Amino acid sequence: MLNTIRPKGRVIFAYLCIPVALFVFTVFVPLIAALYYGFTDWKGGPVKNFNGIQNYVQLFHDDVFWHSFGNNLYLVVACIIGQIGIAFIIVMLINSKLVKLKGIHRTFGFFPSTISALCIGFVWKMIYDQRTGLINWYLTEVLHKYKNMKSAPIWLGGEAAPIMLVLSIPLIWQYIGYYMVIILSAVASIDTSVLESAEIDGATGFQRAIYIIFPLIKNTLLVCITLCIAGNMKAFDSIYAMTEGGPGTSSMVMALYGYNQSFKSSNLGYGSTISVGIFVLSLAVIGGSQFILNYYMTDSYDREEKKRKKIRDKEARIAMKKRMKGGA
Amino acid sequence: MQSDNGSQLMAVQDNSTGTKVKNGILGCVINVVLWLFSAMCIFPLVWMLYSSLKNKREFNASIITLPSKPTLDNYFKIFANKDANLIGAMGNSVRTTLLSVLLIVLFAFIVGYILARVNFRLNRPLYVMFLMGMLIPIHSLLVPIYIIFNRTDMANQWYTLLFPYVAFNLPVSLFLVEGYVKGIPLELEEAASIDGSAFSRTMFSIILPICKPILTTVAIINVFSCWNEFSFALVLISNNKAIATVPLALKNFTGQFTSDYPKMMAAMLITMAPVVILYFIFSKQIIKGMVAGAVKG
Numbered sequence: 001m002l003n004t005i006r007p008k009g010r011v012i013f014a015y016l017c018i019p020v021a022l023f024v025f026t027v028f029v030p031l032i033a034a035l036y037y038g039f040t041d042w043k044g045g046p047v048k049n050f051n052g053i054q055n056y057v058q059l060f061h062d063d064v065f066w067h068s069f070g071n072n073l074y075l076v077v078a079c080i081i082g083q084i085g086i087a088f089i090i091v092m093l094i095n096s097k098l099v100k101l102k103g104i105h106r107t108f109g110f111f112p113s114t115i116s117a118l119c120i121g122f123v124w125k126m127i128y129d130q131r132t133g134l135i136n137w138y139l140t141e142v143l144h145k146y147k148n149m150k151s152a153p154i155w156l157g158g159e160a161a162p163i164m165l166v167l168s169i170p171l172i173w174q175y176i177g178y179y180m181v182i183i184l185s186a187v188a189s190i191d192t193s194v195l196e197s198a199e200i201d202g203a204t205g206f207q208r209a210i211y212i213i214f215p216l217i218k219n220t221l222l223v224c225i226t227l228c229i230a231g232n233m234k235a236f237d238s239i240y241a242m243t244e245g246g247p248g249t250s251s252m253v254m255a256l257y258g259y260n261q262s263f264k265s266s267n268l269g270y271g272s273t274i275s276v277g278i279f280v281l282s283l284a285v286i287g288g289s290q291f292i293l294n295y296y297m298t299d300s301y302d303r304e305e306k307k308r309k310k311i312r313d314k315e316a317r318i319a320m321k322k323r324m325k326g327g328a
Numbered sequence: 329m330q331s332d333n334g335s336q337l338m339a340v341q342d343n344s345t346g347t348k349v350k351n352g353i354l355g356c357v358i359n360v361v362l363w364l365f366s367a368m369c370i371f372p373l374v375w376m377l378y379s380s381l382k383n384k385r386e387f388n389a390s391i392i393t394l395p396s397k398p399t400l401d402n403y404f405k406i407f408a409n410k411d412a413n414l415i416g417a418m419g420n421s422v423r424t425t426l427l428s429v430l431l432i433v434l435f436a437f438i439v440g441y442i443l444a445r446v447n448f449r450l451n452r453p454l455y456v457m458f459l460m461g462m463l464i465p466i467h468s469l470l471v472p473i474y475i476i477f478n479r480t481d482m483a484n485q486w487y488t489l490l491f492p493y494v495a496f497n498l499p500v501s502l503f504l505v506e507g508y509v510k511g512i513p514l515e516l517e518e519a520a521s522i523d524g525s526a527f528s529r530t531m532f533s534i535i536l537p538i539c540k541p542i543l544t545t546v547a548i549i550n551v552f553s554c555w556n557e558f559s560f561a562l563v564l565i566s567n568n569k570a571i572a573t574v575p576l577a578l579k580n581f582t583g584q585f586t587s588d589y590p591k592m593m594a595a596m597l598i599t600m601a602p603v604v605i606l607y608f609i610f611s612k613q614i615i616k617g618m619v620a621g622a623v624k625g
Contacts, residue, residue, distance in 0.1 A: 110611070111369055116555070119596050240559075283464075
């Protein structure tokens with residue numbers, strides 16, 4: 001008998017109980033709690049009454065919440081275009097034979113994504129600052145567009161430019177390098193003979209990028225888009241650092257709104273309802289986008305290939321099971 | 329189009345001077361663009377580095393110039409400031425990060441290995457459960473997790489943050505391990521078993537050393553995510569200043585010194601220092617690890 005493959009149930013239980021218990025306690029228990037408290041008017045005190053679906057009705061009519069959701073979507077779109085688009089272009093440039101010191105570009109480019117989003121938020125708050133910010137300094141002292149810094153625009157005030165656009169720039173900036181590295185590694189795994197033969201056939205760099213590299217790294221781009229969506233649905237830190245959702249609630253995002261409702265107005269009951277809302281909407285956006293992307297980006301050949309792979313996997317699994325049984 | 333094709337062909341076939349010039353110009357443009365990009369990514373750090381050596385008045389007078397007489401005053405003041413307690417926060421962050429990463433690596437290895445190799449009744453359900461854990465938008469847990477931890481009196485303790493940090497990072501980490509273990513030939517364990525090695529022994533003294541590369545990756549990803557995490561720290565431990573982690577302390581600190589930018593920069597640089605140093609020493613492994621984690625996760 002092979003103890004390796006089939007240890008006693010007791011042993012497995014001993015190994016698994018702590019991680020699984022911890023995971024369930026931290027992830028699933030709060031989820032269920034959110035469902036429960038979402039039906040109450042709890043404000044953190046001893047008073048806690050059930051009020052049916054009243055919170056959900058309120059959530060449904062809550063303009064600020066839907067506005068926050070819209071802002072999340074805005075960030076998602078801006079970041080997909082900005083981060084992945086720019087990253088793709090930079091990768092194409094880096095891959096040119098004329099570029100030296102690729103490693104340095106990679107190291108420097110990736111650097112911002114290792115810093116906490118809170119820090120990035122604070123740094124950009126300084127860069128956007130009206131009196132002592134880099135952008136206004138540049139506009140005033142270098143381009144002489146304004147007489148002095150006092151008359152320069154207040155970027156984070158929402159009047160000079162759309163506030164969400166202003167806020168999305170730091171987010172985009174932070175992760176360009178991250179996606180750049182992911183795409184770089186995908187491009188590096190392309191068989192070089194494909195690119196060489198394209199070059200001999202006379203494809204320009206641009207043509208190679210669009211017609212050969214792009215389709216070949218499609219799956220990686222899908223992963224990038226998914227990461228982008230998931231990352232921006234949970235935007236919190238940098239917006240908290242830069243505007244805390246202001247001015248007013250114009251730059252509010254969902255997580256921040258839930259936080260404010262729960263801890264600033266201590267509406268824990270309604271905060272729980274918002275949490276459930278965030279949960280459902282985020283899952284819907286992530287799931288929906290996955291579905292659409294998978295459908296549009298896999299052509300018929302890929303689909304056939306997937307089916308075949310599924311069958312192969314199944315056969316392999318059956319074979320493995322047989323083998324295990326045989327061993328035991 | 330036609331002429332483009334021609335020049336490309338020439339580039340392949342011979343090195344006429346025209347192509348050389350064209351390539352030279354193109355190369356220049358590409359390199360300049362890339363250097364601009366790199367400079368943009370690194371500039372804020374450089375700006376903060378030298379600006380933190382100025383005092384407030386000098387900075388406000390001219391925000392971009394190098395300091396005329398560099399001083400470490402800001403740093404001394406921060407170290408002396410007992411109220412902000414940035415140094416204490418560094419200690420807290422180091423402890424929280426190290427313990428979390430240790431637990432994540434250990435749990436990810438154990439669970440990942442068992443899910444990959446052991447054929448027991450709960451294997452699939454557990455697999456699906458962790459997969460679901462990966463899909464759950466964790467920011468929807470911000471409020472309910474506060475409620476649960478307050479109810480059980482587990483909020484504002486030194487160990488509080490270990491729970492969310494380990495739980496949220498466990499799924500990705502264990503799937504990385506699981507994928508890796510599946511690539512190890514089964515014969516290895518069969519041989520060990522025939523030689524009389526028990527399950528635990530096989531796991532820890534045979535598989536664990538083989539898994540070292542993937543466990544390093546797991547550790548790297550999680551060091552950064554635990555060190556930088558802010559929102560759950562804000563919710564769960566902000567009532568106990570003594571255990572504040574770095575981002576939380578930074579938030580309190582910036583609340584105090586909103587207008588003193590050089591001092592804020594110094595504070596941020598201090599808190600960033602460990603990860604920045606780590607990053608520039610091990611950048612190659614770190615980039616590789618984080619990308620592997622992102623793509624496979």
